[in-house]
Amino acid sequence: MAVLFIIIYAIAFDKKMSLLLFPYNAMYSVDFNHNNTGEVYACKQNGTIIPITGKWYWKKDFLETSLRGFVHYVEDTNRVFLNHYILYRFSNPIVQQYLVDKLTPGKIKPEKWVTWYTCFAGRKIEPGDSLEIIRYSFDFDRNGFQLIDSVTIWKNFRNGE
Amino acid sequence: MENRNFHYAYRILMGILLVEYLIIQLSGVGLHALVGNPLFSLPADPVSWLPFLAAIPGILLWNLTGAWFFDIFLLLILVALFLNPLRQLPGIVGCILSFLFFVTMMSRHIHWNFQEGMFIVLFPLVFKRIRSKLFAFEAIRYFLLFFYGSAGLLKLLSGSYLNSQHLSHLLTGQFGPYFLEGNTGWRTSVHLFLVNHSGISYFLFLGSIVLELFAFVGFFTRRFDPFIALSLLLFHLADWVIMDIAPFGQLAFICLLFFSRSLLRNSSTAGDFAIRNA
Numbered sequence: 557m558a559v560l561f562i563i564i565y566a567i568a569f570d571k572k573m574s575l576l577l578f579p580y581n582a583m584y585s586v587d588f589n590h591n592n593t594g595e596v597y598a599c600k601q602n603g604t605i606i607p608i609t610g611k612w613y614w615k616k617d618f619l620e621t622s623l624r625g626f627v628h629y630v631e632d633t634n635r636v637f638l639n640h641y642i643l644y645r646f647s648n649p650i651v652q653q654y655l656v657d658k659l660t661p662g663k664i665k666p667e668k669w670v671t672w673y674t675c676f677a678g679r680k681i682e683p684g685d686s687l688e689i690i691r692y693s694f695d696f697d698r699n700g701f702q703l704i705d706s707v708t709i710w711k712n713f714r715n716g717e
Numbered sequence: 718m719e720n721r722n723f724h725y726a727y728r729i730l731m732g733i734l735l736v737e738y739l740i741i742q743l744s745g746v747g748l749h750a751l752v753g754n755p756l757f758s759l760p761a762d763p764v765s766w767l768p769f770l771a772a773i774p775g776i777l778l779w780n781l782t783g784a785w786f787f788d789i790f791l792l793l794i795l796v797a798l799f800l801n802p803l804r805q806l807p808g809i810v811g812c813i814l815s816f817l818f819f820v821t822m823m824s825r826h827i828h829w830n831f832q833e834g835m836f837i838v839l840f841p842l843v844f845k846r847i848r849s850k851l852f853a854f855e856a857i858r859y860f861l862l863f864f865y866g867s868a869g870l871l872k873l874l875s876g877s878y879l880n881s882q883h884l885s886h887l888l889t890g891q892f893g894p895y896f897l898e899g900n901t902g903w904r905t906s907v908h909l910f911l912v913n914h915s916g917i918s919y920f921l922f923l924g925s926i927v928l929e930l931f932a933f934v935g936f937f938t939r940r941f942d943p944f945i946a947l948s949l950l951l952f953h954l955a956d957w958v959i960m961d962i963a964p965f966g967q968l969a970f971i972c973l974l975f976f977s978r979s980l981l982r983n984s985s986t987a988g989d990f991a992i993r994n995a
Contacts (some may be wrong), residue, residue, distance in 0.1 A: 564791055581891025583831060585871040589886040592912060596893030609900045612744030613963040620894055625758060636758035638828075645761075657807050664755040672753045676745075692897060696889055696912045701896035 592696040593704075597623045599673060600688040606677045619677055626669055627689060627709050634663045666710055686713045719847050720803065723854075726976035727802035731836060734969035735795045737835065741965060742792070748777055748784040748821060755826035760866075765820050765829075774821040791818055800840065808842025815839055820968075833859070834970025851980060858942075858977050861970060862935040865949055871931030877922075884922040885915040889961050904958065911959065921959065928952040939978045946974035 598605045608619040629636055642655045664699075670687050681687070693705040740908050743745065757774070768774055777787055792810040796802070815836035823829045837860060840854035877883045892908045895901060911918040928948045934941050949971045952965035965970075 568721070583868060585868070585875040585877055586889055587880060587883050587886045588876060589889060591886065592889050592891040594893055594896050596890070598894070598897060599976075605898060607898050609895045612740070613965060614741050614744040614745075614746040617830075617896075617963075618746050621826055622754075622756075623830045626756060628827075629756060631760070635865075638759050638761075641761050655766075656771070661756050661764055664976055669754065669756050674756075676750060676754070678745075692893075694893060696909065697814050700909055701893075703897075706981070 560582065593693055594696075596692050596694065597627055597709075598679070598690050599623060599670065600683070600686075600690060601679055602686055603672060606612070606674065606679055608677060611678075621671070623673065623689070624672070626666075627691065629661075630666060630689075630710060636660055641710075667712055671708065682712070684713070687711075719851065722976075722980055723847060723850060724801075724803055726973075726980055727842065728799060730969045730972060730976070731795060731799040731802055733972055734835065735792075735799050736849060737805075737965045738792065738795055742788060744821070747788040748922060749781060749788050750819065751821070751825045752781045752784050753780070754825050756827070758827045759824055760829045762829075765824075767816055768820050771823070773817060774824060777817065777821055787818075789814065793812075798839075804845070805845045808839065812836060812839040812843050812932065823849050828965075831864075832964070832966030834967040838970040838973060854973070854977070855981055858935070858973060858981075859969075861973065862945070865929045865932040865952075869926045869932070872922075872926050872929070878926055881919040882919040885912050888912050888918065888960065904961070906935055916926045921955070923933050925952055925955065931965075934951070937976070939981060942974040942977045945995075946971055949974075 579611045600606065608616050609623055609657065610616075611619065615620050625636075632639075638659050642652055642659070646655065652671060670689065674687060675683055689709040691701055691707045693707075695702045695704050733742075760767065776783075778784055791814045794807050794814060796809050797807040802808070819833060819836050837857050840857050841850045844850045844853055872878055888908060888911055892905050895905050904954070911921070929947045929953060934946055935945050950968075953967070953971075959961045
């Protein structure tokens with residue numbers, strides 16, 4: 557059993573299969589940063605950051621990670637990872653279209669997602685509230701956390717109306 | 718005897734899984750919390766595509782009542798499996814629902830977390846005969862060993878073990894939201910210390926590789942399984958404190974190693990089962 561397992565997974569490993577049922581676990585094996593700078597995203601309601609770090613682990617992780625995913629989606633002109641992967645992996649246009657329809661979200665309204673996010677973070681949205689998604693760049697040095705830049709990714713004043 | 722041992726082991730594992738599921742739900746994350754979220758992303762894994770090809774996640778998140786029903790039904794199934802882990806029907810239903818729960822959650826999370834143990838640990842309960850359950854138990858044990866062993870191996874193959882700055886660089890992004898919100902304390906102080914003292918963080922990184930690689934010992938003997946489980950739990954505890962990555966959802970899966978010696982002691986390998994039952 558052990559030998560069979562090792563052979564099968566060695567093949568999967570060789571093919572770099574990062575699959576749910578092929579436990580190729582490359583987490584944190586590559587340093588993509590190469591320095592002590594980083595980026596963090598935040599959602600602001602009426603100019604104030606919606607806090608997430610006081611939440612229990614899963615919720616805090618969900619709020620942090622899904623926001624990053626949303627920004628990548630917006631910046632990639634409404635595409636997710638599979639939009640690229642399907643085109644690369646399947647050559648038949650009919651199969652491509654079928655899989656894109658079934659496995660990707662298509663074009664969604666950012667307002668809808670940000671509204672969900674704000675409510676998920678435990679906030680109520682009143683008519684006229686402003687919502688923004690900001691990317692902050694920062695650096696760690698001997699003095700600690702230093703913000704060096706911020707960019708507004710998305711903004712809407714009319715949400716909740 | 719095998720039945721009794723299996724019942725005892727899985728009652729404990731189901732108890733742990735039940736607590737983990739409650740922690741996830743009580744944190745405010747469950748299918749009920751994802752209703753209204755239209756954005757999802759899947760990995761390059763056809764297994765995770767299957768529910769989406771059948772449009773199941775869309776149905777589960779169609780309305781709030783249905784999503785709540787799913788969350789509560791899965792909770793009841795886990796309670797039923799805690800009370801009697803040997804019953805096949807709750808085992809099948811629990812395994813499928815846990816899989817759907819994990820896939821639907823991760824698709825909305827947009828990053829595929831490692832806690833897939835929350836449904837894999839249920840796989841042996843799908844089978845009726847105790848021999849089949851034990852065979853499946855041994856299979857997921859190997860899966861677990863490879864899951865962690867490969868993490869250590871890839872850190873070697875990628876050469877990251879040669880980079881003394883590796884963990885310091887990785888850490889920079891982990892506590893960004895805490896600093897941004899001004900929610901600082903002893904953990905962010907530890908974080909800052911490790912970012913600025915790459916020698917110490919490098920030592921910790923090498924330690925994590927050793928803990929992960931220790932899982933490969935399990936391919937050759939079950940004698941050290943409890944120690945492998947302890948090393949993996951230690952790895953996750955450190956991961957939680959230092960990297961802010963909690964293992965809830967994966968703990969029951971790891972803890973199966975505490976029972977593998979007693980459950981599988983009547984056979985030297987799973988292959989023996991197959992030969993005896995052929």
